[in-house]
Amino acid sequence: MPNEERVRVRVADRQLVVSNLGKVLYPATGFTKAQVIEYYVKIAPVLLPHIAGRPLTLKRYPDGVDGEFFYQKNVPQGTPDWVRTARVPAPGSTMNRDQVTYVVADDLPTLIWAANLANLEIHTPQWRLPGDVRAVERTPDPDLVVFDLDPGPPATIVECCRVAELLRPALTARGLDPLAKTSGNKGMQLLARISGHSSAQASELAKEVAEELAAAHPDLVTAKMTKRLRTGKVFIDWSQNNAFKTTVATYSLRARSEPTVSTPVTWDEVAACRAEHQLRFTSDEVLDRVAEHGDLLEPLLAG
Incomplete structure (x- = not known):
């Protein structure tokens, strides 16, 4: 240009x-x-x-x-x-x-x-407006539930991947099919399609799963927002499902030193991650990934 x-x-x-x-x-x-x-x-x-x-x-x-x-x-x-x-x-x-x-x-x-x-x-947010409406009296029910994984230093996205691997079977057991993306910053998010839940109910579901994992893996996971409890652990931020909260969108740029992107990743990539750089993607790299793999989060759009 x-x-x-x-x-x-x-x-x-x-x-x-x-x-x-x-x-x-x-x-x-x-x-x-x-x-x-x-x-x-x-x-x-x-x-x-x-x-x-x-x-x-x-x-x-x-x-x-x-x-x-x-x-x-x-x-x-x-x-x-x-x-x-x-x-x-x-x-x-x-x-x-x-x-x-x-x-x-x-x-x-x-x-x-x-x-x-x-x-x-x-x-x-995790919900969409119905049709082309220009106003709503209440927020619609969500079509997604999100698990925002935030590492407390010295934990990194590597530890987030280990938590994601624990979250996946816990969510599958509840009938959910989670997919993963990087935040483009320090952490990552798991997203799954959901229906028949209010935002409050989705938050309660996410909180229940987060607390379950925190109890089973206290050295790795916390479900509490308190900063002092998060050192070296991954905070599962279940509150992002609140109807009035937002999460960085898939494929959004992030305001880091480089133009990194919130990038969909495969479960094989999650399992293989052993270093931060493996799941850090810039805008050019993301365009190349889409050209090769298409949209890895396309299943979230079904229905």
Whole structure:
């Protein structure tokens, strides 16, 4: 892409103006805003099905990953009228709002419009809006249950893989078929399709499994959020299933020194992991993986 300050481009059936394409957003690698946009254009065919219908929490880095960032839930000022939005209850909002109007990215133009805002990371809840509704009085039931594995140093993603291997049979025994992805940061997540559960019930299910593993493997696993209890262990964050919490989306970039990505991995890769670098993937590597393997989390979209 060229480096003019403002460039008009056609994305699918929309005209967008993108700006500051030459701005470096990942200083350690020289990765520019143009490259961020290019990544999201190329990954969109497998990313969009995972986030479609889910309200987006944007994590924006206008001065790059070494600068200040902010989370944006409410629709930004100047949002084009063609961008889908949805009004959702927001109990406990830090802005004292009863509801928040979110962006919903169902298509490529919306994804690229958000990337042009220096939105590096995409975070979504475990539920989808029904159809093309623009407002809900209560959050819908989840279609996913997530187990967020967060290693307490000196534990790393290697220990997360060992916990994932313990979680898998525990979930299978409950009729769930979990799949794994890296967080793109320090840890990883297991995701499984779920139905007939409220978010509260999904949280209780996840908590039950987490506490069961923590009791059986106290030297490796904790189900408690308290920081001092997490040293050298993997915290299974079951609370991410709360209807008002979000998890980094599959194929989202992360704001690390390199443009790492939350990447689907196979159970064979989980079993083989013995070093952090084995499950650290950058944007180019993820595009190569998708070209070779397709979307490893596609089973989560079934039905």
